[in-house]
Amino acid sequence: MQQVFSFGENDLSPMLFVTNVSRAVHPSRSLTETAVPGMDGALLSSVQLDPTDVTVACAVRAKTVEEVAEVRRRLGWMLSGSRPARLVLPDEPSTYLMAIHAGGDELSRLANTPTVELRFRCLDPVAYGEHRTEMVEGTKLVRVGGTYASSPIVTVKPPSGSYWKITNVTTGEFVRVAATFTGAQTLVLDFAKQRCTINGADARVDVSSDYFQISDDVRLSVSGGQAKVEWDERWI
Numbered sequence: 001m002q003q004v005f006s007f008g009e010n011d012l013s014p015m016l017f018v019t020n021v022s023r024a025v026h027p028s029r030s031l032t033e034t035a036v037p038g039m040d041g042a043l044l045s046s047v048q049l050d051p052t053d054v055t056v057a058c059a060v061r062a063k064t065v066e067e068v069a070e071v072r073r074r075l076g077w078m079l080s081g082s083r084p085a086r087l088v089l090p091d092e093p094s095t096y097l098m099a100i101h102a103g104g105d106e107l108s109r110l111a112n113t114p115t116v117e118l119r120f121r122c123l124d125p126v127a128y129g130e131h132r133t134e135m136v137e138g139t140k141l142v143r144v145g146g147t148y149a150s151s152p153i154v155t156v157k158p159p160s161g162s163y164w165k166i167t168n169v170t171t172g173e174f175v176r177v178a179a180t181f182t183g184a185q186t187l188v189l190d191f192a193k194q195r196c197t198i199n200g201a202d203a204r205v206d207v208s209s210d211y212f213q214i215s216d217d218v219r220l221s222v223s224g225g226q227a228k229v230e231w232d233e234r235w236i
Contacts, residue, residue, distance in 0.1 A: 003017065003018055003090040004088055004089075004090050004093040005018050005056075005088065005089060005090055006086070006087075006088045007078060007079060007085055007086070007087050007088075007099075007101070007120075008078070008081060008085035008086060009085075010078040012075070012078065014061065015060065015061055015062075015071050015074065015075060016058040016059070016060060016061065016075070016116075017058060017059045017061060018056055018057070018058050018089070018090050019057045019058065019059055019115075020056075020057040021054065021055075021056055021057075021089050021090070021091045022054065022055040022056075022057070023052070023053075023054045023055075024052055026236060027049045027050055027051075027052045027125035027126070027236070028049075028050045028052070029047050029048065029049055029050060030047070030048045030049075030050055031044060031046075031047055032044070032045040032046040032047075032048075033045060049125050049126065050125065051121060051122060051123045051124075051125055052122050052125040053102070053119060053120065053121055053122070054087070054089070054097065054099065054119075054120045054122060055117055055118070055119050055120075056089065056117065056118045056120070057115065057116075057117050058115065058116050058117070058118060059113050059114075059115050060072075060107065060113060060114050060115070060116060061113070062111075062113065062114075063111060063112060063113065064111055065110050065111045067111075068107065068110060068111050068114060069110075072107060079101040079103075079118070080101075081100070081101070082100075083100065084098040084099055084100045084122075084123060084124070085098070085099065085100070086098065087099040087120055087122075092127070092235075094129060094130070095127040095128060095129045095233075095235050096127060096128050097120070097122045097124075097125075097127050097128075098122065098123070098124045098128070099120040099121060099122045100120065100121050100123070101118065101119070101120055101121075102119040102120060102121045103119075104119070105117060105118050105119060126148050126234045126235065126236060127234070127235040127236075128232045128233070128234060128235075129145070129146055129232065129233030129234065129235050130145065130232070130233050131230065131231075131232050131233075132144070132145060132230065132231055132232070132233060133228060133229070133230045134228075134229045135226055135227070135228055135229075136166075136220050136221075136222055136226070136227045136228075136229050137222065137225070137226040137227070138221065138222070139169060139219060139220070139221040140219070140220055140221075141217060141218075141219050142214065142217070142218050142219070142220055142229065143217050144214050144215050144216060144217070144218060144231065144233070145233045146215070146233035146234045146235050147234070147235050147236045148215065148234035148235060148236050149213035149214065149215040149234065150213060150214055150215065150231040150232060150233065150234050151190075151191040151192035151211070151213050151214075151231065152191050152214055152229050152230060152231040153188065153189070153190050153191065153192075153229075153230045153231070154166055154175075154187075154188070154189040154191070154227050154228070154229050154230075155186065155187070155188050155189075155227065155228045155230075156186075156187050156222065156225050156226070156227035156228070157183065157184070157185065157186055157187070157225055158177075158181040158183070158185065158187055158223075158224055158225050159181065159183050159224040159225050160181055160182055160183045161181050161223075161224065162178060162179070162180065162181070163176055163177060163178045163179070163181075163206075163223070164176070164177050164179075164181060164187060164222075164223055164224060164225070165177070165222070165223040166189070166220065166221070166222050166223075166227060167220070167221045167222075168212045168214065168218060168219075168220060169218075169219040169220065169221050170217075170218045170219050171212060173210040173212035174209060174210065174212075175189055175191075175196075175205055175206075175209040175210065175211060175212075176205060176206035176208070176209050177189075177196055177198075177203060177204075177205050177206070178204075178206055179198060179203060185198050185199050186198070186199055186200075187203075189205075189211075191211040191212065191213070192211075194211045214231065
């Protein structure tokens with residue numbers, strides 16, 4: 001069975017056979033603690049995931065010195081991007097990480113199927129899975145999937161009125177947009193970027209709005225129309 005190993009737009013499996021993938025069971029976490037006078041210990045203020053590293057041990061699919069040199073040059077070019085790219089690994093081929101190659105890897109020898117360990121840095125330590133879409137009209141239970149919260153993108157043509165609102169009924173959080181809607185405009189809410197547009201132009205949301213995340217089973221409610229809710233599954 002062919003291994004799945006790619007980085008960005010490049011399929012690395014014809015050149016490399018993966019023998020091991022080293023990754024943390026869970027990304028390390030930074031805990032913010034607050035001391036309270038007169039109380040033992042401290043209170044936990046916040047928890048944030050730290051960037052994580054993935055090391056991929058490989059055997060080079062080449063025998064001669066010339067073949068190995070050619071693979072090294074091609075591989076160096078494929079890994080040389082300066083921005084995070086999709087990293088798909090054979091131990092979890094249905095998900096991907098956004099990673100950048102850390103560099104500095106050396107081949108074990110010049111010929112006869114050398115080995116190499118490629119180090120990738122994931123500033124976003126949570127993997128991405130299937131892209132999901134749900135059409136929400138009125139109130140609907142949405143099964144989000146994954147093991148970590150996702151930030152949705154919502155697209156809707158609000159009916160005529162002075163505002164449009166989407167509510168996470170499970171948590172009580174909502175985003176409300178006040179505008180003169182005619183039924184012809186397209187409203188887009190990008191919860192990850194915390195951006196609202198109406199017909200492509202930036203617009204404001206109500207000051208009491210919260211760009212919420214969704215996880216597990218969540219009940220969403222819209223004030224009118226049929227909204228397309230899109231998100232990527234996230235996996236620890």
